[in-house]
Amino acid sequence: MKIGQKNFLQLHREYTQETLNEESLLANPFEQFQQWFKSALNAKLIDFNAMTLATADGVGRPSIRTVLLKEYDESGFVFYTNYESRKAKELNENPNGALLFYWPTLERQIKIEGTVKKTSVKKSEAYFQSRPTESQIGAWVSPQSKPIANRQILEEKCNDYKARYNTDKIPAPPAWGGYRLKPTLFEFWQGRPCRLHDRFQYTFTHQEWKIQRLAP
Numbered sequence: 001m002k003i004g005q006k007n008f009l010q011l012h013r014e015y016t017q018e019t020l021n022e023e024s025l026l027a028n029p030f031e032q033f034q035q036w037f038k039s040a041l042n043a044k045l046i047d048f049n050a051m052t053l054a055t056a057d058g059v060g061r062p063s064i065r066t067v068l069l070k071e072y073d074e075s076g077f078v079f080y081t082n083y084e085s086r087k088a089k090e091l092n093e094n095p096n097g098a099l100l101f102y103w104p105t106l107e108r109q110i111k112i113e114g115t116v117k118k119t120s121v122k123k124s125e126a127y128f129q130s131r132p133t134e135s136q137i138g139a140w141v142s143p144q145s146k147p148i149a150n151r152q153i154l155e156e157k158c159n160d161y162k163a164r165y166n167t168d169k170i171p172a173p174p175a176w177g178g179y180r181l182k183p184t185l186f187e188f189w190q191g192r193p194c195r196l197h198d199r200f201q202y203t204f205t206h207q208e209w210k211i212q213r214l215a216p
């Protein structure tokens, strides 16, 4: 289907809900994130903890995908995945990553850049044990990012693992665990009328967070 230019023009919307300014902005970007994340929670946005994760391989070719934020504090932003997936291979070659939250209902976007490291095995195992059984089985079944011949392979493996771990505690697969992105840059974007949006960037320099307003 071809969407004509006229239809794109009809998609135009103005952003009018909120403002972000020097007075209201918090000095600590983690606290600013916490404030906006809580607003997303309170607004009951679907998948508000879903974030786009950008990685790049050793020569800088980028790739992106959505992952779920499972924890954050001043040490970083944690997500869980397969350590043999494409993202994991790229993070092995190049530890730089970026995260993006976009909450259209709130007319807000948050960008976070930093370096990514694996969480401890103990932490990954503890989180794995908190997951529903189906998700635990799924982690064993899926060779994430690898080509597979058909869906049936997955379903058969799923049944095998269900039988194997019928009553037993399911351990985390060795190639499954967490990553933590430690931020060096945050950007908070609030949509405003006439495309004159509010943007504030925090960069970590000389052991403190420096704040700059950016042109939209």
Ligand SMILES: Cc1cc2nc3c(=O)[nH]c(=O)nc-3n(C[C@H](O)[C@H](O)[C@H](O)COP(=O)(O)O)c2cc1C
Pocket: 047, 050, 063, 064, 065, 066, 067, 068, 069, 079, 080, 081, 082, 085, 086, 087, 088, 144, 145
């Ligand atoms: C809403 C949503 C949440 C997702 N959450 C995760 C997640 O937390 N961890 C994960 O490994 N994949 C998650 N995925 C799947 C990834 O987007 C992606 O397909 C997968 O991790 C393989 O990515 P890669 O081949 O780039 O490594 C999610 C997808 C969506 C749409």
